[in-house]
Amino acid sequence: MTVAESVITIAAVVAGTMLTRFIPFIVFPSGKKIPDTVKYLGGVLPYAVMGLLVVYSLKDVSLFSGSHGIPEALALILICVLHVWKRNMLLSIGAGTVLYMFLVQAVF
């Protein structure tokens, strides 16, 4: 690929990415009344999307090969227990990640 071609490719990726971020705001500009269904979606989607993101970030975990998802499961359990108990975001995230790194590097 020439430099010009790679610049065009990157520009195309930027344009595609920005389209996904801007389109709701272009379709429903401020000042224009947001339809009730969209308002309703705006209220429930943040909860659904976080569930989607959790699944998305674990999508490549295979239960039937490799480490069978055991490091992920153990780290998730630690995060849930710690977080419900202490409600400290940094502690839960830090401890969960350190445990996961230890498991994938040293155990599995």
Next chain:
Amino acid sequence: MGVKTKALKAAFPYTVPILAGFLFLGISYGFLMSSKGFSIIYPIFMSLLIFAGSMEFVTVNLLLSAFNPVAAFIMAIMVNARHIFYGISMLEKFSGLGLKKLYLIFGMCDESFSINCSAGIPRGVDKGWFMFFVTALNHFYWVSGATIGAVLGSFITFDTSGIEFVLTALFVVIFIEQWIGTKTHTPALSGVILSLATLIVFGPDNFMIPAMIFIVVFFVAIRKKGES
């Protein structure tokens, strides 16, 4: 304390997990680019302008294959389609923020969105500047990571495998926070269940778009049912 300083001070603690995750992921991205023979200019500008982690890794492959900008454009839309949900969720929260709004939309990656949609912004802190600094700090961490990775190239090696789990951990913790903070769990549950179901049916590379469609259809249907 000025409005901006106050907002920056309130925003920073929320971004600390991202600081760790983005520095390491950004460094590995910079490493990857330099190992494929790209000049440092590439990772700097790509991390600055695309600011969507997974898509930047995909773009490395696009740049190494045959020239096809239309395919690159469509690929970017498919990979980042979930951002449409973020926009719908933030329509009201971003309104009336003037020029800041443009940057907030531009920089709405998974992590900025997660924090901005869920963080309880303390009383007396300006909402617009808080969200601005969350986004700008994340953006800064990501570009710094990519730059450091590209500069260091292969000079240093340390085992960071598994560090990407910090982002999973962030999403899980926010999920738990949201769960504790609300009485109706149908939205959260349907997000998990419909995503898992589509993941099983369509596989890890193709499930996002069907998952999003099913989630929207589901919510529109239960809302209709609630009205009648």
